Amino acid sequence: MIPVRCPHCHVGLKVDEKKLPAGIRLFKCPSCKEAIPISLLTEEDLCVFDSDFSDTVLIRQPNAGIGKITLLTDGDTNIHSFPLHEGMNVIGRKSAASQATIHIDTGDKSMSREHIRIEVKKDGKQGYKHYLSDNNSKNRTLYNSNYLGEGETIVLNDKDEIVIGHTVLQFSL
């Protein structure tokens, strides 16, 4: 939540930046119904600008540039998405004994409980890089139809496909 002051009626508001749709430029003040201009910025930009300096509310979108994993199912069941977080993400089959950070609730026993790792790191510019590796899984990991080698780490790109067990995951930004 970030505190915002309406530039029109000066009412103090709290905005949940996680709920703002991407690309939003305006939102309506709940008090005076005037449009409040907003601008989504990176952390670096926020160091340069002072939000008191203009009438535009400057908001950093959290996790901008961090991808997600989508579980692709073959039937007409729901498609699940799992947002990734900065740092180490471990993905595997849901189980009480699993140390994974992302649990997939599945009957696919060929998926290990901690099957793959995706490390999310800042890339030094304004984005993030996503490093995929197999986590010594029993049945290995297919990345875009190739098995990942032991100790191999690859950088994920938008729409890459990862197969763990019989389950197909898609990485997307």
Ligand SMILES: [Zn+2]
């Ligand atoms: Zn207002």
